[in-house]
Amino acid sequence: MAGQPRYPTIEIYKEVCIRCGACDPACPEDVMRIGADGYPFAKYTEDCQACFLCEWDCPVNAIKISVHKWWEEDQPAA
Amino acid sequence: MAEKIVHHQADVLIIGGGAAGAMAAIRAKECGADVLLADKSVFGASGCAALASGAYITYMPGDDLAFHLAGRGVLVNQTQAIKAIYATYDVLKILDGWGVRFVKENGEIWRGKGFSGAAASGGLAAGLVGGGTAMMKVVRKEALRRGVRVLNRTPITDLLTSDGRLPTAGQVIGAIGFSGREEEIHVCQAKSVVMCAGGFNFGYKRPGQNFAGMPLDITSDGVAMQLRAGAVMGNMAVGSKYLQSMEFCCAPGIEHFTTMGTGWVNKDGVDVMRRFGESEAEFTRRLSLGHAVALEMLEGRSVYLDGSQLTPDKVRLLWNVIPIIMQTFENAGYEITRDRIPYIPVNAATYGSSHGGGAVVNEKLETSLPGLFAAGASSDGMNISPNLNLSWCMVLGWWAGEHAAKYAQSASLRDAMPEQVGDLSRKALKYLNGDRLTFNDVHGKAAQALIDLGVITSDEKLTLARNTLLDLLAVYDKVKAKDRHDLVKVVGLRNSLEALTVILQYLLHRQESRGSVINSDHPETDNQNWLTLTKSKLEPDGKIKLWDDPIPRETFYVHYKPKPGMSMHPFFKVVGRQVDAPK
Numbered sequence: 001m002a003g004q005p006r007y008p009t010i011e012i013y014k015e016v017c018i019r020c021g022a023c024d025p026a027c028p029e030d031v032m033r034i035g036a037d038g039y040p041f042a043k044y045t046e047d048c049q050a051c052f053l054c055e056w057d058c059p060v061n062a063i064k065i066s067v068h069k070w071w072e073e074d075q076p077a078a
Numbered sequence: 079m080a081e082k083i084v085h086h087q088a089d090v091l092i093i094g095g096g097a098a099g100a101m102a103a104i105r106a107k108e109c110g111a112d113v114l115l116a117d118k119s120v121f122g123a124s125g126c127a128a129l130a131s132g133a134y135i136t137y138m139p140g141d142d143l144a145f146h147l148a149g150r151g152v153l154v155n156q157t158q159a160i161k162a163i164y165a166t167y168d169v170l171k172i173l174d175g176w177g178v179r180f181v182k183e184n185g186e187i188w189r190g191k192g193f194s195g196a197a198a199s200g201g202l203a204a205g206l207v208g209g210g211t212a213m214m215k216v217v218r219k220e221a222l223r224r225g226v227r228v229l230n231r232t233p234i235t236d237l238l239t240s241d242g243r244l245p246t247a248g249q250v251i252g253a254i255g256f257s258g259r260e261e262e263i264h265v266c267q268a269k270s271v272v273m274c275a276g277g278f279n280f281g282y283k284r285p286g287q288n289f290a291g292m293p294l295d296i297t298s299d300g301v302a303m304q305l306r307a308g309a310v311m312g313n314m315a316v317g318s319k320y321l322q323s324m325e326f327c328c329a330p331g332i333e334h335f336t337t338m339g340t341g342w343v344n345k346d347g348v349d350v351m352r353r354f355g356e357s358e359a360e361f362t363r364r365l366s367l368g369h370a371v372a373l374e375m376l377e378g379r380s381v382y383l384d385g386s387q388l389t390p391d392k393v394r395l396l397w398n399v400i401p402i403i404m405q406t407f408e409n410a411g412y413e414i415t416r417d418r419i420p421y422i423p424v425n426a427a428t429y430g431s432s433h434g435g436g437a438v439v440n441e442k443l444e445t446s447l448p449g450l451f452a453a454g455a456s457s458d459g460m461n462i463s464p465n466l467n468l469s470w471c472m473v474l475g476w477w478a479g480e481h482a483a484k485y486a487q488s489a490s491l492r493d494a495m496p497e498q499v500g501d502l503s504r505k506a507l508k509y510l511n512g513d514r515l516t517f518n519d520v521h522g523k524a525a526q527a528l529i530d531l532g533v534i535t536s537d538e539k540l541t542l543a544r545n546t547l548l549d550l551l552a553v554y555d556k557v558k559a560k561d562r563h564d565l566v567k568v569v570g571l572r573n574s575l576e577a578l579t580v581i582l583q584y585l586l587h588r589q590e591s592r593g594s595v596i597n598s599d600h601p602e603t604d605n606q607n608w609l610t611l612t613k614s615k616l617e618p619d620g621k622i623k624l625w626d627d628p629i630p631r632e633t634f635y636v637h638y639k640p641k642p643g644m645s646m647h648p649f650f651k652v653v654g655r656q657v658d659a660p661k
C-alpha cells in the first residue's frame with residue numbers, strides 16, 4: 001500500500017532460539033536487544049536495513065528477515 | 079550530567095572499523111603501536127565493508143597497467159594511483175594468508191572482468207567468498223588476535239585539539255564520543271589519530287523504505303568531523319550525486335551481474351545500455367548505468383535486471399560473492415533466471431561508499447592537521463581515483479596504520495582541555511533534551527530537498543537545496559532524540575547535512591557537468607578549465623573557503639592507440655603526451 005511504512009519484518013522463533021545472544025552484536029544498526037528473559041527482540045524495527053547479518057550469524061536459524069516488494073507498486077505501469 | 083566520563087589512552091586511535099580502519103589498526107599494531115579502535119556500530123559488522131559485495135578489484139603480475147589506470151578518468155594523481163594499483167595485489171596476498179577466502183580456479187585466484195565495480199573505473203576483480211561480510215569477520219579476528227583494543231557502539235563525535243578549538247590552529251590530540259548504549263562519554267587521548275569513519279552518505283532511509291543501498295550508520299561523520307576541525311578537504315564534488323537502486327544494493331554489486339549473462343532492459347525488453355553506445359557487454363560502468371536509468375525514467379519507463387541467460391554455474395558464483403543481494407532477491411520472491419527484477423532509482427546524494435572526497439592526504443596519509451591521518455572514504459585517497467572502493471580503502475588503511483604508528487613514536491600524549499571536553503560532550507548530548515522537532519521531520523525535509531535536485535540539476539536547484547539544508551541546520555538544536563539509539567541517528571544526520579551543504583557548494587563552484595553530476599546550466603565536461611582538484615577549508619570566521627589546485631600529471635602512461643572507429647579521451651589531447659607503460 002502506497003504511503004504505508006513498509007519496514008522489513010523481523011521474526012524471531014523463540015521455540016528454536018538457544019538464547020546465545022549473537023544477534024545483538026551482529027546487527028550494525030542496533031536493532032536488536034536481549035530481553036530480561038534472555039530472548040532477543042527487535043526494538044528498532046524501523047532501522048532494520050534488511051542486510052541479513054543477524055540471520056546469518058544465528059547458529060540455529062531462529063531469525064527470519066523478510067523484505068516487502070513495495071517498490072513494484074511504485075514502478076511506472078509495466 | 080549523569081554521564082560517566084571514561085578516559086582512554088593509546089598510541090594510535092583509529093576512528094571506524096570498516097575496510098580502511100581494520101587494516102590501519104592491524105598495520106599500526108604490527109609496527110609496535112598500542113592501538114584503540116572506536117566504532118560507531120560493531121567492528122567487523124559495520125560500515126560499507128561488512129555489507130560490501132565480494133568484488134576485490136586487484137592488479138596481478140602480468141596485467142596491463144594502462145588498463146587499470148584507464149578507467150579512473152582524468153582527475154587522478156597518476157603517480158599515487160600506480161603505487162596503489164600495485165599494492166592491491168600485496169594486500170590480496172596478506173588477506174589470502176589470513177584465510178580470507180577468494181574464489182579460486184584450479185588453486186589460482188579467479189578474477190571476473192564483469193566486476194567493474196565503481197563509478198568511473200573498470201578493473202579486474204577477484205571474488206571474495208561470502209562478500210565483504212565474510213572477509214571482515216576474518217579481518218576482525220586478525221585485529222583482535224593481535225591485541226587491538228575495541229570500543230563498539232561508540233560514535234566519535236569530534237576531534238580533540240591542542241588549542242581546544244575547532245577549527246584548530248594546533249594539532250589533533252585525540253577524539254571524543256559517547257556510548258550508544260550506556261550513559262557514558264568517551265575521551266580518547268592518542269599520539270596520532272587515523273580517521274576511517276567511511277564516506278559521505280545521507281544516512282538513514284525515509285520511513286517506509288526498505289534497504290537504502292548504503293549502511294544506515296554511514297552518515298558522513300568522518301567528513302564532517304574533519305571539516306569542523308579545519309582540515310583541508312578535497313574532491314567533494316566528484317561522484318557525489320548519483321542514481322542508484324535503493325532496494326538492491328546500489329553500491330558496487332548489482333552491476334556485477336553483467337558479463338555473466340545478464341543485462342539491463344526496459345519494459346519492452348530493450349537493452350538500456352545500448353543507447354549510450356558503450357560496449358556494455360564487456361563492462362557495465364555504474365556511471366553509464368545510472369545515466370541509462372535516468373534516461374529511461376525521464377521517458378517514463380522503468381529498468382529491470384534480466385538474468386534469464388545466467389547459467390547455474392554463474393548463479394552459484396553470484397551467491398558466493400554477492401550474498402546480500404542474492405538473499406534479498408530470494409527473500410523478495412524473485413527467481414533471478416526467471417523474473418525481471420526492477421531497478422529503482424533513488425534520490426540524489428545517498429551515494430557515498432565509493433565517493434573519493436574527504437580530507438586531502440599526502441603520500442603518508444597525513445591530513446593538513448598535525449596528528450591526524452585519514453584513509454578510506456573519509457579521505458581523498460591521495461586522489462588515486464574518483465571513487466574509493468574496498469581494495470583501495472584497504473591499501474590506504476594499511477599505509478595509514480604504518481605512518482600513524484611511526485608518527486606516534488616521536489609524539490607524546492597531550493591532555494585534552496577540560497573546556498573542550500565539556501563543550502563537546504554537551505554538544506553531543508544536548509539532543510536528549512531537545513525541543514519539538516524529530517529526526518523524521520528533519521530527515522524527511524532534507525530527503526525531499528535532495529529528491530528535488532532531480533536527475534538533471536541546475537545552479538538554481540543546487541542553491542535551493544543548499545538553502546533548505548542550511549535552514550534545517552539553523553533549527554537543528556530543536557531536534558529531540560527519544561533515547562540513546564535515536565541520539566546516534568540525530569548526531570549522524572547533522573553530520574550528513576553539514577557535509578552535504580559543503581558538497582553542494584563544491585557542485586556550484588565547478589561550473590561543468592562531470593560524471594554523475596548533470597547540470598543543465600553547464601552541460602560541458604570542461605577539461606579546459608576544470609582539470610583541477612577543488613579543495614576547501616573551514617576558516618576561523620566560520621566560512622568555507624574553496625579553491626582549485628592543479629593535479630600532478632607528470633606520468634601518464636598510455637601505450638595504446640585508439641581502436642578503429644574509436645577516439646582517444648579528450649584528456650590525451652589536452653596533455654598531448656604519450657609514453658610507454660613501464661614493464
Ligand SMILES: Cc1cc2nc3c(=O)[nH]c(=O)nc-3n(C[C@H](O)[C@H](O)[C@H](O)COP(=O)(O)OP(=O)(O)OC[C@H]3O[C@@H](n4cnc5c(N)ncnc54)[C@H](O)[C@@H]3O)c2cc1C
Binds near residue numbers: 096295330454
Ligand atoms: C552494499 C555495498 C556493496 C559494496 N560492494 C563493493 C564491492 O563489491 N567491491 C568494492 O570494491 N567496493 C564495494 N563497496 C564499497 C566499499 O565497501 C567501500 O568503498 C569501503 O568499505 C569503504 O571503506 P571505509 O573503511 O572507508 O568505510 P567503511 O567500510 O564504510 O567503514 C566505516 C566505519 O566507520 C564507522 N564509523 C562511522 N562513523 C563513525 C563515528 N562517528 N565514530 C566511529 N566509527 C564510525 C562505521 O561503523 C564503519 O565501521 C560496497 C559498498 C556498499 C555499501
Ligand code: SF4
Binds near residue numbers: 028
Ligand atoms: S537484517 Fe541487518 S539491520 Fe536488520 S536486524 Fe538483522 S542485522 Fe540488523
Ligand code: SF4
Binds near residue numbers: 018022
Ligand atoms: S542468534 Fe539466534 S539463537 Fe542466538 S539469541 Fe539470537 S535468535 Fe537466539
